[in-house]
Amino acid sequence: xxxxxxxxxxxxxxxxxxxxxxxxxxxxxxxxxxxxxxxxxxxxxxxxxxxxxxxxxxxxxxxxxxxxxxxxxxxxxxxxxxxxxxxxxxxxxxxxxxxxxxxxxxxxxxxxxxxxxxxxxxxxxxxxxxxxxxxxxxxxxxxxxxxxxxxxxxxxxxxxxxxxxxxxxxxxxxxxxxxxxxxxxxxxxxxxxxxxxxxxxxxxxxxxxxxxxxxxxxxxxxxxxxxxxxxxxxxxxxxxxxxxxxxxxxxxxxxxxxxxxxxxxxxxxxxxxxxxxxxxxxxxxxxxxxxxxxxxxxxxxxxxxxxxxxxxxxxxxxxxxxxxxxxxxxxxxxxxxxxxxxxxxxxxxxxxxxxxxxxxxxxxxxxxxxxxxxxxxxxxxxxxxxxxxxxxxxxxxxxxxxxxxxxxxxxxxxxxxxxxxxxxxxxxxxxxxxxxxxxxxxxx
Amino acid sequence: xxxxxxxxxxxxxxxxxxxxxxxxxxxxxxxxxxxxxxxxxxxxxxxxxxxxxxxxxxxxxxxxxxxxxxxxxxxxxxxxxxxxxxxxxxxxxxxxxxxxxxxxxxxxxxxxxxxxxxxxxxxxxxxxxxxxxxxxxxxxxxxxxxxxxxxxxxxxxxxxxxxxxxxxxxxxxxxxxxxxxxxxxxxxxxxxxxxxxxxxxxxxxxxxxxxxxxxxxxxxxxxxxxxxxxxxxxxxxxxxxxxxxxxxxxxxx
Numbered sequence: 206x207x208x209x210x211x212x213x214x215x216x217x218x219x220x221x222x223x224x225x226x227x228x229x230x231x232x233x234x235x236x237x238x239x240x241x242x243x244x245x246x247x248x249x250x251x252x253x254x255x256x257x258x259x260x261x262x263x264x265x266x267x268x269x270x271x272x273x274x275x276x277x278x279x280x281x282x283x284x285x286x287x288x289x290x291x292x293x294x295x296x297x298x299x300x301x302x303x304x305x306x307x308x309x310x311x312x313x314x315x316x317x318x319x320x321x322x323x324x325x326x327x328x329x330x331x332x333x334x335x336x337x338x339x340x341x342x343x344x345x346x347x348x349x350x351x352x353x354x355x356x357x358x359x360x361x362x363x364x365x366x367x368x369x370x371x372x373x374x375x376x377x378x379x380x381x382x383x384x385x386x387x388x389x390x391x392x393x394x395x396x397x398x399x400x401x402x403x404x405x406x407x408x409x410x411x412x413x414x415x416x417x418x419x420x421x422x423x424x425x426x427x428x429x430x431x432x433x434x435x436x437x438x439x440x441x442x443x444x445x446x447x448x449x450x451x452x453x454x455x456x457x458x459x460x461x462x463x464x465x466x467x468x469x470x471x472x473x474x475x476x477x478x479x480x481x482x483x484x485x486x487x488x489x490x491x492x493x494x495x496x497x498x499x500x501x502x503x504x505x506x507x508x509x510x511x512x513x514x515x516x517x518x519x520x521x522x523x524x525x526x527x528x529x530x531x532x533x534x535x536x537x538x539x540x541x542x543x544x545x546x547x548x549x550x551x552x553x554x555x556x557x558x559x560x561x562x563x564x565x566x567x568x569x570x571x572x573x574x575x576x577x578x579x580x581x582x583x584x585x586x587x588x589x590x591x592x593x594x595x596x597x598x599x600x601x602x603x604x605x606x607x608x609x610x611x612x613x614x615x616x617x618x619x620x621x622x623x624x625x626x627x628x629x630x631x632x633x634x635x636x637x638x639x640x641x642x643x644x645x646x647x648x649x
Numbered sequence: 650x651x652x653x654x655x656x657x658x659x660x661x662x663x664x665x666x667x668x669x670x671x672x673x674x675x676x677x678x679x680x681x682x683x684x685x686x687x688x689x690x691x692x693x694x695x696x697x698x699x700x701x702x703x704x705x706x707x708x709x710x711x712x713x714x715x716x717x718x719x720x721x722x723x724x725x726x727x728x729x730x731x732x733x734x735x736x737x738x739x740x741x742x743x744x745x746x747x748x749x750x751x752x753x754x755x756x757x758x759x760x761x762x763x764x765x766x767x768x769x770x771x772x773x774x775x776x777x778x779x780x781x782x783x784x785x786x787x788x789x790x791x792x793x794x795x796x797x798x799x800x801x802x803x804x805x806x807x808x809x810x811x812x813x814x815x816x817x818x819x820x821x822x823x824x825x826x827x828x829x830x831x832x833x834x835x836x837x838x839x840x841x842x843x844x845x846x847x848x849x850x851x852x853x854x855x856x857x858x859x860x861x862x863x864x865x866x867x868x869x870x871x872x873x874x875x876x877x878x879x880x881x882x883x884x885x886x887x888x889x890x891x892x893x894x895x896x897x898x899x900x901x902x
Binding site: 592594597598604614616 | 697720725726731747751755758790
């Protein structure tokens with residue numbers, strides 16, 4: 206393990222010269238702190254309650270190197286969502302580095318700014334530095350600390366107050382899967398989105414790499430919503446099934462802000478998604494939905510936290526998993542209701558569909574309620590395909606495979622149908638269909 | 650069209666059918682009557698290929714083909730339709746979507762062109778009207794939240810769309826009020842023709858006032874103990890099943 210930490214110390218030293226020399230002094234200090242924090246705590250182990258069911262030993266055991274592939278047009282081809290005309294802006298990153306030539310930005314509403322954090326870090330003009338690395342705390346999160354120390358690029362999106370971004374924004378992180386000959390590559394991209402008061406936007410993050418490639422993506426997303434802001438957020442994780450993906454999203458919502466985040470996890474060998482939403486003003490609303498699919502020996506772990514800090518906030522959460530072969534799923538849903546957060550209305554549902562005897566899921570709701578006038582419900586269910594339903598569909602002429610597909614899609618549809626953007630929903634559905642066909646073909 | 654010979658079947662290790670013999674011609678309606686636990690529904694489920702029922706002896710030929718060797722979907726594609734006694738609810742699967750997939754699978758199997766959305770809707774609207782069904786049911790998940798009567802009607806509706814050669818109705822009349830019963834019977838009668846046959850499993854004679862059978866079979870204890878014309882049903886209504894269980898000798902049809 207010590208060797209592996211040494212590797213990250215080295216990576217930090219190397220990453221220095223990739224950073225903008227004009228980086229604000231405070232960010233430089235934060236990075237040093239983050240590195241020291243990471244070196245002090247190291248990678249989490251299964252003795253850590255937050256990582257009880259997810260061993261990251263395979264990640265810790267690899268000496269990953271910071272990737273440096275030059276972007277080329279081929280990199281776009283692994284994108285899971287190719288929806289011409291749908292996005293108002295597409296920011297493409299290859300191995301965590303902004304690829305201007307692959308990106309496209311339509312005419313933006315007045316005041317909307319988006320682009321590469323590396324270009325932006327030096328300029329103090331637009332105020333991202335007041336949020337960058339401040340929304341995502343890293344003292345108890347080793348991977349966030351690692352990202353904070355090492356990120357050299359990523360996307361920033363700034364929507365000014367009273368501005369509506371009509372078309373969704375797509376941020377695509379492609380891993381090239383290239384190695385330096387000996388060592389697999391890693392990238393630590395960062396996303397920062399700041400929505401002003403009364404603004405509205407839809408943001409799609411996708412992650413992809415060539416199938417079969419081994420690499421490590423460790424992303425941190427920070428989102429700040431002003432009063433009454435409305436955000437529709439999607440994360441489509443479609444990494445290579447050999448890759449490691451660790452992602453953490455931190456969201457802070459001011460008074461009456463509305464946020465819906467949809468997490469779709471289809472790829473990855475070991476995947477961990479953390480979502481932390483803090484409802485920090487009265488009347489805020491947050492929806493966290495998730496759908497994951499794993500087959501083979503893959504593991505997908507979703508940890509969510511919804512922190513109700515103020516009164517009259519609502520949250521809705523539905524996570525569903527489909528697990529085949531010997532795959533494992535983990536769901537941990539924490540709901541915190543602070544003493545001030547009276548009239549909180551929170552609802553959490555977690556379901557898993559096991560398609561084989563050997564698949565398994567560990568599901569745990571965690572309710573920490575410190576207010577007395579609240580409504581909090583949670584439910585979890587783990588089950589197999591309903592054999593009676595399979596028979597019913599077959600008795601109408603559908604094959605066993607068609608019947609199974611139809612029922613699995615119905616299970617997933619519960620999450621997909623809650624995605625408000627039809628183009629994204631259809632795009633995701635198509636990707637899911639492909640992945641599912643692959644998983645079931647292997648299983649059969 | 651359908652020939653059942655010495656059919657024995659069991660479920661959960663218990664023998665329910667103990668040698669059924671039955672022969673149906675094209676265009677005929679046969680009714681299977683009998684007291685509770687006689688094996689009526691088991692017979693229907695065995696014909697549909699339900700995996701919980703194990704055939705231990707005998708054979709079933711449908712249009713000359715060995716039905717028992719076919720998977721449930723192959724039976725459906727060959728033209729056997731089962732209207733279930735307790736249709737299952739399938740959350741998340743849209744009724745119209747499901748039925749269109751089923752119909753097009755059948756059509757493909759028969760070498761016919763698949764219907765597009767417009768053609769499908771035209772067909773479906775016509776059949777729904779026949780069965781006095783609310784079109785809103787189309788956009789709901791299959792059977793989910795349907796009343797008992799709506800579920801039964803939905804079964805007959807599916808049959809009307811899929812147009813099988815043999816319709817097996819498993820206690821479709823149970824739990825229906827008289828209006829719904831008339832509608833369901835009308836749906837079946839509309840489909841009757843010289844080629845299509847129906848096997849109507851029922852506990853009550855009432856249904857047979859509306860779907861008039863050519864042959865009535867009485868099933869007790871896993872065997873057909875009496876077969877006759879439609880008047881047999883009336884006699885049963887009058888005298889009860891006990892009358893037949895008296896030692897009058899087992900009659901072979």
